[in-house]
Amino acid sequence: MKIQHTTYLSLGTNQGNKLENLQNAINTIDREVGDIQKISSIYKTPAWGFNGNDFYNICIQVSTKQNSLKLITSLLKIEKSLGRQRKKTKEYQNRNIDIDILLFNDEIILSESLIVPHPKMLERKFVLVPLAEIAGQINHPIQKESIKNCLLNCTDASEITAIEKQLKRPLPIIEKYNYIAIEGNIGAGKTSLAKMISEDFNSKLVLERFADNPFLPKFYKDKERYAFPLEMSFLADRYQQLSDDLAQFDLFKNFLVSDYYIFKSLIFAQVTLSEDEYLLYRKMFTLIYKEITKPDLYVYLYQNTDRLLENIKKRGRNYEQNIESAYLKKIQEGYKNFITSQKDLNLLIVDVSELDFVNNKKDYNKIVNKIKCI
Incomplete structure (x- = not known):
């Protein structure tokens, strides 16, 4: 299991469609950085430290696997992708989006590229008010005071007003789904x-026990x-495995x-059996199928036949090396x-023929984001 870090970010904008700017930033952070756990209300505030348009400011809580230095790099890229143009000046400027790291776990970070806690957060009501809304009991690592108390001690007299409009929080996978089944042809990468x-x-992982099947x-x-005998043994084993695992698993939690x-x-x-065998098999299957919990999401990985054969050869299972493309095409047609x-299956089809999600993080993230967005 990878380490999850909790970070609190401040987002601000005073140019263009400010609501859209904030929502786009939230969606991009969700895709590129990690799950959005909380979003504060939107607060309208005057420009701080310069004459400019009013800002919309929020704070968000994010759960991320990125370390602090990777995080700041990601956030700068996100700002740039959303149109932020940084000028070589120390003066404050109008901006369509500004993203700052306020807190990272309970760490104190002093480096050339990042200082955490944010060195000016305690001076800024437009930061402390939304942060106190979602993290009022969290302690400031240096002040050793709760954010709520830090707000009470803040001397910033700027006017700050909550607006009624709300932003949409992208739901993390673990909140959207309890049970995901990933399927595909032989060698698809499921x-x-x-x-x-x-x-x-x-998550709990359930893997098919094909290696233990003596008939394969x-x-x-x-x-x-x-x-x-192969299909009957697979059916019995799949039924037993899923029944046991799902019975011991709380799908609501x-x-x-x-x-x-x-x-x-x-x-x-349907591909391997004769007509008479298949009819008998289907009767058995129908009885079993009624008893199995259905997945919240069924993900089907499509791979073209040439790529399937390449993957099968690469993984090197001796008994699979004589599989023919015609056999794979029949299975593909069966899935189709x-x-x-x-009609009632929550289905996501992902064409992975041109993706290498095992070795390419961007390809993997593409699939995860498709799962998030369905």
Whole structure:
């Protein structure tokens, strides 16, 4: 599990559409930095330290895996991406967006690129009022006083007014979903993605136990002989695993991610079994399927066939090396039919044919943001 840091940021704007500026900044921070835990009210304040338009100011609480130096770099990039143009002057200026780190955990940081706590936060009511709203009981690491008391001791006499309009907080994945199932063809990367999401969000991980199935190597050598016992053993094992794990798991309080959904049993059976075997298998499946908890989100990873074969070869499982493209295409078609037939399934299809989410953080973040936004 990666370490999560708690940071409090101050956001301000006095140019253009100020509400839109703040919302865009919030959304970008959510995508690029970490989950937004709290957002204060919006406060209208006069320009501080220079003559300019009134500001809209807020404070937000963010949970991030970035360390403090990475965080300041990310925030400067976000300001630039949102149109902030910094001029080489020490004088205060109008700006469409300004993002400052106020607190980072309970740390005191003194470096060339970052000072935390923010050295001027205690002098500024436009910072302390929104910060006290969302973190009034948090202690200032240097003053050893709560933010609420720091506000009471602030001598800034600037007028500050809360406005009625509110900003929208992007919901973190763990608040939107309790159970996510990640699916895809053989070699699509579903296990890798499930492991990465589980580590990032501290979720319970359920992985298919294919390696323990004694019929799998035999099936790839003689499909006709071993198809039915293979599919029946997979169905029984998937049912037992999901039933046990979901029964012991509080879906109202926790977050679970799996690298399969039990419906894959029917998809593969349709490809591998004879017509008579499939009809018998489907009767068994229908009875079992009714008892399984359905995922809040079903993520299907699409990979083109050439990329699937490349991934299968790369991971080096001996019994998979003779898998043919025709077999993969049949499975792909089975998933397509399943997806189009499920009207009540909360579905996200992600084409990962041109992505390397295992080795490229940006590609991984693209998928996570798609999950967040659906």
